[in-house]
Amino acid sequence: MDKLLYQKTKNYLNYFCKEVKDRSVGSPGNRKATRFFDNTLKDLSWQTDIQKFDAFDWENGGAVLKAASEKFKVFVSPYSLGCNEKAELAAASTIEELANGNFDNKILLLHGDIAKEQLMPKNFVFYNPEEHQKIISLLEKSGVKAIITATDRNAALAGGVYPFPLIEDGDFDIPSVYMTAENGRKLLAQEGKEVSLKSNSKRIAGPGYNVIGIKGKNKSHRIVITAHIDAKKGSPGAIDNATGVTILLILAELLQDYDGNKLIELAAFNGEDYYSVSGQIAYIRANQNNFDNIILNINIDGAAYKIGNTSFSSFDLEASLEKKLEEIIKNYPGIVRGSKWAQGDHSIFLQYGVPAVAISSRWFIDNIETQQITHTEKDNLEIVAPAKIIEIAQALNQFVRKI
Incomplete structure (x- = not known):
């Protein structure tokens, strides 16, 4: 050689x-x-x-989620905007639940089937299934203050990370964080109760x-x-x-x-x-x-x-x-x-x-x-x-x- x-x-x-x-x-x-x-x-x-x-670059300052007296480990979704919100926790596990629920001014937990694979960014031109486009559209019309996603593994679309960020989209402006599917099941017990989410994140043009x-x-x-x-x-x-x-x-x-x-x-x-x-x-x-x-x-x-x-x-x-x-x-x-x-x-x-x-x-x-x-x-x-x-x-x- x-x-x-x-x-x-x-x-x-x-x-x-x-x-x-x-x-x-x-x-x-x-x-x-x-x-x-x-x-x-x-x-x-x-x-x-x-x-x-x-x-643009993305600066991740971490996030804190509190429900009742418990803190849950969450990660800031890449390119997400930051937030500091207190609101009632709502949840959806299917597109039907997302379409039919009332989520205005709430913090929304996406879990289960609706969170099984990473959503394509809203303006991604090469591959963008109608199901993904519908989920994004429903979220943007929902009036939610912030989104929490509970995910497992999906190596084909998201690589080897666990949990994976369901939303990774700099054109999507609802603040979001993600957590493990296991923590999502624990958080689900707080549905209907007030939770607080502080996410330190910002976009830097370059x-x-x-x-x-x-x-x-x-x-x-x-x-x-x-x-x-x-x-x-x-x-x-x-x-x-x-x-x-x-x-x-x-x-x-x-x-x-x-x-x-x-x-x-x-x-x-x-x-x-x-x-x-x-x-x-x-x-x-x-x-x-x-x-x-x-x-x-x-x-x-x-x-x-x-x-x-x-x-x-x-x-x-x-x-x-x-x-x-x-x-x-x-x-x-x-x-x-x-x-x-x-x-x-x-x-x-x-x-x-x-x-x-x-x-x-x-x-x-x-x-x-x-x-x-x-x-x-x-x-x-x-x-x-x-x-x-x-x-x-x-x-x-x-x-x-x-x-």
């Missing part, structure tokens, strides 16, 4: 996960990370394009940026290789997704001499773990009429986990590209074919008819419904295998040159 590449890999990972304390969109740390990515690409002789978009490295000649034949640079607040974001961004930087070095007849873009997207995916929306707007110029997207997310192989999953590749991909996979014993998965930025390109390859860790793909790592403090450098980052970058270097 190239010792210099290995040391650079470790340095990049250390920077994104330790030197930068918070890569959540809108935060100073997030802007520090994007500047570092931009400067590193420039040092490696890549032209860069910066896409700026509006965002821009975000996508950074795109560009090499090559032909703008009508683009290969776009993507990884999101942001992370959930409170998580080091090692697998999700410092490893992906590090792969982009190692690949940038391996392709430093590239002068081929395809245009290569190395895109650090900024918003995959942000409620409104603002960076991805900014990229779509900038490329609204140019997706037909993209011949392939390669998206990296959740790669280089220490257990198991690397997974290369292909989507809608024509036969010649499938053959080239198969040749590359055969050359690398740590890389295998993976099953199809949708929870990543490659889905954007697929919606626009662009074929894609999604790169992750096979263990994560196989355990996506039950894993308890992503979006938590467990997603740290101890679970990363740096050698796999180099292997992936080397494989992509060969694949791109074959194309």
Whole structure:
């Protein structure tokens, strides 16, 4: 193994996960990370394009819920507004109860079936079930002063956190907190009685940026290789997704001499773990009429986990590209074919008819419904295998040159 590449890999990972304390969109740390990515690409002789978009950081000062003489442990919902309210506690466990109840000027506990899965933000454009939209609409019309949600686990939508925030939406302005399903059952005994909720939370405006490295000649034949640079607040974001961004930087070095007849873009997207995916929306707007110029997207997310192989999953590749991909996979014993998965930025390109390859860790793909790592403090450098980052970058270097 190239010792210099290995040391650079470790340095990049250390920077994104330790030197930068918070890569959540809108935060100073997030802007520090994007500047570092931009400067590193420039040092490696890549032209860069910066896409700026509006965002905001979120400051969480904690919350206190009191019912009778008891305090209940609650967490502030991400991006929620703060509050200081005393009111009668009401409860709803189904959409029907929410639609038919009188909740005006009350504090509302959502529990049971209605709180089984994280609600999509009200303005989320890629996936927004009618059931979620109806719940949000009913809440906004209900007249409630604040919302408490009691949740269990839902790894597919919310990562490994327990409890998970039912509401994670900066466009939703009713203050909310969340608690465990167990505490929710205890709190339910206080229905009809006065409770008090104080939540210290505020939104802080600050821009975000996508950074795109560009090499090559032909703008009508683009290969776009993507990884999101942001992370959930409170998580080091090692697998999700410092490893992906590090792969982009190692690949940038391996392709430093590239002068081929395809245009290569190395895109650090900024918003995959942000409620409104603002960076991805900014990229779509900038490329609204140019997706037909993209011949392939390669998206990296959740790669280089220490257990198991690397997974290369292909989507809608024509036969010649499938053959080239198969040749590359055969050359690398740590890389295998993976099953199809949708929870990543490659889905954007697929919606626009662009074929894609999604790169992750096979263990994560196989355990996506039950894993308890992503979006938590467990997603740290101890679970990363740096050698796999180099292997992936080397494989992509060969694949791109074959194309």
